[in-house]
Amino acid sequence: xxxxxxxxxxxxxxxxxxxxxxxxxxxxxxxxxxxxxxxxxxxxxxxxxxxxxxxxxxxxxxxxxxxxxxxxxxxxxxxxxxxxxxxxxxxxxxxxxxxxxxxxxxxxxxxxxxxxxxxxxxxxxxxxxxxxxxxxxxxxxxxxxxxxxxxxxxxxxxxxxxxxxxxxxxxxxxxxxxxxxxxxxxxxxxxxxxxxxxxxxxxxxxxxxxxxxxxxxxxxxxxxxxxxxxxxxxxxxxxxxxxxxxxxxxxxxxxxxxxxxxxxxxxxxxxxxxxxxxxxxxxxxxxxxxxxxxxxxxxxxxxxxxxxxxxxxxxxxxxxxx
Numbered sequence: 001x002x003x004x005x006x007x008x009x010x011x012x013x014x015x016x017x018x019x020x021x022x023x024x025x026x027x028x029x030x031x032x033x034x035x036x037x038x039x040x041x042x043x044x045x046x047x048x049x050x051x052x053x054x055x056x057x058x059x060x061x062x063x064x065x066x067x068x069x070x071x072x073x074x075x076x077x078x079x080x081x082x083x084x085x086x087x088x089x090x091x092x093x094x095x096x097x098x099x100x101x102x103x104x105x106x107x108x109x110x111x112x113x114x115x116x117x118x119x120x121x122x123x124x125x126x127x128x129x130x131x132x133x134x135x136x137x138x139x140x141x142x143x144x145x146x147x148x149x150x151x152x153x154x155x156x157x158x159x160x161x162x163x164x165x166x167x168x169x170x171x172x173x174x175x176x177x178x179x180x181x182x183x184x185x186x187x188x189x190x191x192x193x194x195x196x197x198x199x200x201x202x203x204x205x206x207x208x209x210x211x212x213x214x215x216x217x218x219x220x221x222x223x224x225x226x227x228x229x230x231x232x233x234x235x236x237x238x239x240x241x242x243x244x245x246x247x248x249x250x251x252x253x254x255x256x257x258x259x260x261x262x263x264x265x266x267x268x269x270x271x272x273x274x275x276x277x278x279x280x281x282x283x284x285x286x287x288x289x290x291x292x293x294x295x296x297x298x299x300x301x302x303x304x305x306x307x308x309x310x311x312x313x314x315x316x317x318x319x320x321x322x
Contacts, residue, residue: 071311077152140170191247
């Protein structure tokens with residue numbers, strides 16, 4: 001109960017108050033901190049030991065002998081990866097990397113008109129999280145281990161929806177080579193809006209008249225037409241950041257990952273909202289604050305604990321500690 005409150009509340013002081021209100025007993029914020037962070041450190045030590053065994057130089061152990069199956073995906077799965085910032089003492093703001101594995105449930109609703117196509121809607125559920133202060137390669141290790149826990153290799157279908165960051169593409173395609181790679185729709189759409197504002201001016205009629213047809217083409221999977229429209233812009237006279245200037249190449253090199261018409265028709269998710277929401281609810285709600293911040297060891301322990309707690313594995317993980 002105390003550890004749960006320590007993970008849910010925005011501070012250990014608020015957690016101690018909530019614990020007292022719920023149980024009638026008293027526990028200081030320092031005691032609650034020690035319990036929560038102690039449990040988190042046990043979990044952090046465990047997941048680091050698992051990674052070291054599977055990725056040991058010279059004598060790696062098979063992953064199925066190291067990690068236990070937990071919440072295996074039934075049928076259709078998805079993974080999304082992203083990052084968020086937390087404040088560390090003596091280090092400043094540092095990136096937390098997170099992967100979320102979800103079960104995908106496509107549901108088909110009846111079309112409004114008899115001759116219309118059915119509308120396939122997507123429900124992502126049974127999320128599990130892995131978050132830590134890792135570099136890309138360390139994130140890749142824990143992403144792979146979580147995939148093994150969820151048995152994603154047995155999925156009938158598996159997708160990966162992300163924002164197109166090179167480090168995410170690299171580790172995800174390496175870990176899950178058969179996953180259907182998809183660029184998050186919102187990121188692709190937002191990039192077109194950035195181009196439009198840079199080329200034609202923010203809020204202008206010309207900007208709107210250029211971008212709306214491109215978004216429609218993108219939605220219907222006609223990415224080459226979008227690439228052609230980007231290539232004919234006079235980039236020598238457009239003042240913009242480098243990422244916007246690289247948009248023609250960005251869309252051209254990712255055409256297979258932007259086939260949104262086919263993805264929607266076949267019931268694939270096209271948004272990475274699970275990881276964006278996870279960064280906020282799992283990490284930022286508890287750990288993003290002004291002031292003294294966390295030291296690295298405390299933060300990593302809390303991230304391990306928060307990952308298990310929000311993955312619905314608190315009771316099983318608590319047994320390891322108790």
